[in-house]
Amino acid sequence: MKNEVKESKFLEWYFQGRDDLMILAESVLFDLKKYGRSFLTPKKLFDKCGYIPSHICEDTSVITEYDPSEVYFLENV
Secondary structure, three states: OOEEEEHHHHHHHHOOOHHHHHHHHHHHHHHHHHHOOOOOOHHHHHHHOOOEEHHHEOOOOOOOEEOHHHEEEEOOO
16 A cells, blocks of 8 residues: 655645745746646646655655655645
8 A cells, every 4th residue: 555645744845945936936827828827736746746755644654755656645635
């Protein structure tokens, strides 16, 4: 069974720095200019993330970090 990470914990970790917020703003602005709306979702951010630290996962005892494909993303939790 895959380890799990809650959407709320992922977002809190992912946006802990100012640089991360600027990257989000640039991505949303690009979508708005090109498509008139943004297609960004927490799941898309999760899938594009380079790694998932184990301390934000439900079971923190196994590995120090995971590839996003190795973790189940619990949306709206």
